Amino acid sequence: xxxxxxxxxxxxxxxxxxxxxxxxxxxxxxxxxxxxxxxxxxxxxxxxxxxxxxxxxxxxxxxxxxxxxxxxxxxxxxxxxxxxxxxxxxxxxxxxxxxxxxxxxxxxxxxxxxxxxxxxxxxxxxxxxxxxxxxxxxxxxxxxxxxxxxxxxxxxxxxxxxxxxxxxx
Amino acid sequence: xxxxxxxxxxxxxxxxxxxxxxxxxxxxxxxxxxxxxxxxxxxxxxxxxxxxxxxxxxxxxxxxxxxxxxxxxxxxxxxxxxxxxxxxxxxxxxxxxxxxxxxxxxxxxxxxxxxxxxxxxxxxxxxxxxxxxxxxxxxxxxxxxxxxxxxxxxxxxxxxxxxxxxxxxxxxxxxxxxxxxxxxxxxxxxxxxxxxxxxxxxxxxxxxxxxxxxxxxxxxxxxxxxxxxxxxxxxxxxxxxxxxxxxxxxxxxxxxxxxxxxxxxxxxxxxxxxxxxxxxxxxxxxxxxxxxxxxxxxxxxxxxxxxxxxxxxxxxxxxxxxxxxxxxxxxxxxxxxxxxxxxxxxxxxxxxxxxxxxxxxxxxxxxxxxxxxxxxxxxxxxxxxxxxxxxxxxxxxxxxxxxxxxxxxxxxxxxxxxxxxxxxxxxxxxxxxxxxxxxxxxxxxxxxxxxxxxxxxxxxxxxxxxxxxxxxxxxxxxxxxxxxxxxxxxxxxxxxxxxxxxxxxxxxxxxxxxxxxxxxxxxxxxxxxxxxxxxxxxxxxxxxxxxxxxxxxxxxxxxxxxxxxxxxxxxxxxxxxxxxxxxxxxxxxxxxxxxxxxxxxxxxxxxxxxxxxxxxxxxxxxxxxxxxxxxxxxxxxxxxxxxxxxxxxxxxxxxxxxxxxxxxxxxxxxxx
Numbered sequence: 001x002x003x004x005x006x007x008x009x010x011x012x013x014x015x016x017x018x019x020x021x022x023x024x025x026x027x028x029x030x031x032x033x034x035x036x037x038x039x040x041x042x043x044x045x046x047x048x049x050x051x052x053x054x055x056x057x058x059x060x061x062x063x064x065x066x067x068x069x070x071x072x073x074x075x076x077x078x079x080x081x082x083x084x085x086x087x088x089x090x091x092x093x094x095x096x097x098x099x100x101x102x103x104x105x106x107x108x109x110x111x112x113x114x115x116x117x118x119x120x121x122x123x124x125x126x127x128x129x130x131x132x133x134x135x136x137x138x139x140x141x142x143x144x145x146x147x148x149x150x151x152x153x154x155x156x157x158x159x160x161x162x163x164x165x166x167x168x169x
Numbered sequence: 170x171x172x173x174x175x176x177x178x179x180x181x182x183x184x185x186x187x188x189x190x191x192x193x194x195x196x197x198x199x200x201x202x203x204x205x206x207x208x209x210x211x212x213x214x215x216x217x218x219x220x221x222x223x224x225x226x227x228x229x230x231x232x233x234x235x236x237x238x239x240x241x242x243x244x245x246x247x248x249x250x251x252x253x254x255x256x257x258x259x260x261x262x263x264x265x266x267x268x269x270x271x272x273x274x275x276x277x278x279x280x281x282x283x284x285x286x287x288x289x290x291x292x293x294x295x296x297x298x299x300x301x302x303x304x305x306x307x308x309x310x311x312x313x314x315x316x317x318x319x320x321x322x323x324x325x326x327x328x329x330x331x332x333x334x335x336x337x338x339x340x341x342x343x344x345x346x347x348x349x350x351x352x353x354x355x356x357x358x359x360x361x362x363x364x365x366x367x368x369x370x371x372x373x374x375x376x377x378x379x380x381x382x383x384x385x386x387x388x389x390x391x392x393x394x395x396x397x398x399x400x401x402x403x404x405x406x407x408x409x410x411x412x413x414x415x416x417x418x419x420x421x422x423x424x425x426x427x428x429x430x431x432x433x434x435x436x437x438x439x440x441x442x443x444x445x446x447x448x449x450x451x452x453x454x455x456x457x458x459x460x461x462x463x464x465x466x467x468x469x470x471x472x473x474x475x476x477x478x479x480x481x482x483x484x485x486x487x488x489x490x491x492x493x494x495x496x497x498x499x500x501x502x503x504x505x506x507x508x509x510x511x512x513x514x515x516x517x518x519x520x521x522x523x524x525x526x527x528x529x530x531x532x533x534x535x536x537x538x539x540x541x542x543x544x545x546x547x548x549x550x551x552x553x554x555x556x557x558x559x560x561x562x563x564x565x566x567x568x569x570x571x572x573x574x575x576x577x578x579x580x581x582x583x584x585x586x587x588x589x590x591x592x593x594x595x596x597x598x599x600x601x602x603x604x605x606x607x608x609x610x611x612x613x614x615x616x617x618x619x620x621x622x623x624x625x626x627x628x629x630x631x632x633x634x635x636x637x638x639x640x641x642x643x644x645x646x647x648x649x650x651x652x653x654x655x656x657x658x659x660x661x662x663x664x665x666x667x668x669x670x671x672x673x674x675x676x677x678x679x680x681x682x683x684x685x686x687x688x689x690x691x692x693x694x695x696x697x698x699x700x701x702x703x704x705x706x707x708x709x710x711x712x713x714x715x716x717x718x719x720x721x722x723x724x725x726x727x728x729x730x731x732x733x734x735x736x737x738x739x740x741x742x743x744x745x746x747x748x749x750x751x752x753x754x755x756x757x758x759x760x761x762x763x764x765x766x767x768x769x770x771x772x773x774x775x776x777x778x779x780x781x782x783x784x785x786x787x788x789x790x791x792x793x794x795x796x797x798x799x800x801x802x803x804x805x806x807x808x809x810x811x812x813x814x815x816x817x818x819x820x821x822x823x824x825x826x827x828x829x830x831x832x833x834x835x836x837x838x839x840x841x
Contacts, residue, residue, distance in 0.1 A: 075483075077481070109526065110528055112530025113526040116233070116483075116526065116530060117483040119234070120232050120485055124477055125356075
């Protein structure tokens with residue numbers, strides 16, 4: 001299922017540096033512990049420390065969304081915006097740090113759990129996972145050109161056609 | 170070529186010459202060393218993080234990647250079915266590692282890992298349609314030949330899972346599990362029509378329609394019909410002055426299949442029905458040779474309603490209820506009478522499963538099943554020459570079975586998964602049975618997967634084995650039967666080659682206990698079923714599947730050694746089983762050319778002689794000559810016209826039953 005050179009770890013965290021497995025295992029464990037220890041419901045610290053920024057097209061009238069609302073859009077449990085327009089979520093690659101944190105803090109599940117969720121959905125022929133874009137720039141480029149799109153990036157975007165949503169707890 | 174008596178070769182040679190020339194011309198002109206990439210499904214493209222062609226359901230009762238699954242799995246996709254021209258479920262199942270099929274000109278049988286049980290009607294394989302059990306509730310039989318419930322045109326993928334599966338699915342998941350996944354309505358996008366003609370007077374037609382409605386509902390309708398005229402077959406065992414050993418025009422059959430599948434939101438429905446009407450040329454069960462009255466008719470129907478809901482925490486609930494019916498009618502002509510027998514079973518079932526995510530990918534699946542065979546009728550009677558009807562036996566039983574199961578998929582860090590599961594089944598005929606399975610899946614480094622698997626499975630005695638008796642003439646009912654059991658251990662290593670190919674080697678042992686065999690009771694000379702057999706098997710399997718460059722390849726080889734109670738190789742158990750195929754795209758993505766070869770080693774027959782080893786070569790072409798909605802398919806099977814045969818069963822006088830010689834197919838498909 002996963003590309004060559006990956007183990008199960010690929011879904012477990014931002015383990016890009018696979019050449020040093022032991023160090024990474026320790027680092028990954030620490031990251032995992034840290035992410036689990038951080039109370040994601042602590043809204044002030046959570047928002048200021050967030051390593052990702054959720055973006056929509058600038059035509060989208062929304063200014064803020066809760067994590068549950070964002071999760072519903074990304075898991076395709078809700079497929080239309082309040083105005084009835086279709087939602088078009090886009091994702092970052094599975095090995096990206098931002099995706100790991102986004103999964104943990106917004107979707108509130110481990111990337112492995114989210115992956116397993118999509119596998120069930122695909123197999124049942126119900127829904128398809130969000131399209132994956134290769135980088136922040138690709139996500140920004142897509143969202144800036146698609147009025148219904150929603151994505152997230154690791155760095156604050158500099159594009160007048162996208163808006164960063166305020167995340168409400 | 171050595172001619173095996175009865176092999177209908179000469180007829181195929183002439184009627185296939187033009188087809189062969191056509192195939193050769195198309196192959197030579199169409200396949201080019203271009204840069205076509207072939208057909209791939211969207212989510213399999215580069216950058217995708219889930220490879221849907223690698224998903225399997227039947228290994229854990231939920232979908233997962235093959236590499237993570239606690240079993241040895243072969244996946245055959247619709248694309249491969251199309252490319253290779255596979256026309257029956259038996260053709261597809263035979264692509265499994267260590268699996269081969271044989272055919273007695275009535276039913277097709279699959280043998281996993283050398284554990285052949287002649288004429289067992291595939292009762293030791295569990296056949297699932299979209300995860301729903303379709304083995305006959307009364308006799309456990311499952312049809313994979315022309316009597317199969319689902320037409321290949323309606324199949325999205327087939328999962329062939331080696332080894333015991335009772336820890337999840339209960340009875341019949343003995344030597345293997347086959348899960349047929351039907352197409353989704355939206356994958357068809359309109360109407361498709363297929364017509365095909367082939368050697369031996371075979372014609373097929375199929376119509377599929379599917380799509381997704383604006384409201385979100387999906388629907389799929391599939392109808393298929395098949396006819397075979399067959400050929401005259403020569404059997405030297407019946408070479409008398411009256412018949413000269415030729416069964417004239419008795420190899421014919423007709424088969425019809427229909428499928429309706431619909432889904433809206435969390436609810437889905439699957440309804441399927443099949444009817445197969447077959448003449449039998451082999452004069453099995455000591456019937457009169459060359460008698461056109463000898464025929465077997467099989468009807469199967471199933472209706473399944475499913476509810477599948479994902480909760481906000483991603484956990485998932487599966488609930489399904491189903492009605493299944495299987496009917497068989499046989500007419501067996503003898504010199505002075507005709508024996509008729511029947512089997513008619515109707516069963517209701519209910520299943521529920523809850524899949525809980527435990528964090529970091531660990532999962533807990535638990536559920537239960539209940540099945541009520543509310544009418545299991547089996548019977549037989551004789552019709553004498555003067556029209557008198559003499560009952561031989563009849564029974565009508567209803568039985569209830571229940572089961573509870575659970576499986577934990579526990580992620581041990583980033584590189585290992587431990588599976589532990591068990592299922593308990595309650596039966597009225599015996600108290601019950603618990604069957605566990607444990608597995609450890611480790612990925613020590615990128616691309617390498619190691620699996621250690623151990624599991625136990627059972628098959629409950631069926632209605633026929635428990636109750637058949639003919640008033641003391643030849644057979645009596647046993648005082649009781651225990652379930653037969655099998656235990657299997659396996660070590661498997663899988664390595665990913667490139668981005669889209671996988672090589673696997675597996676070593677296994679299979680040990681059965683208390684197999685249910687028909688034997689003669691020395692006290693009264695009557696036949697009676699008893700738990701007494703314990704054949705075993707060991708082997709090693711090699712498998713390669715995926716894309717290597719421009720080629721879509723599949724190869725499997727098994728070296729296996731099975732032994733029966735007398736430490737002899739069981740009937741129909743070969744030491745070597747191999748298969749290889751390669752498909753290459755045609756210039757401009759206008760189709761695919763494929764070649765395939767199959768080898769099955771020598772197999773003992775019932776009288777201790779040998780059915781010789783055989784190697785078959787074939788080729789298939791799938792072309793879109795106008796790059797439009799029209800597709801042309803052409804295949805040649807048994808290209809070198811090899812004479813080969815399968816061992817006969819106890820019901821046959823023949824020790825070997827010859828198979829078809831070279832044959833050709835030509836078909837067109839149009840998508841409106």
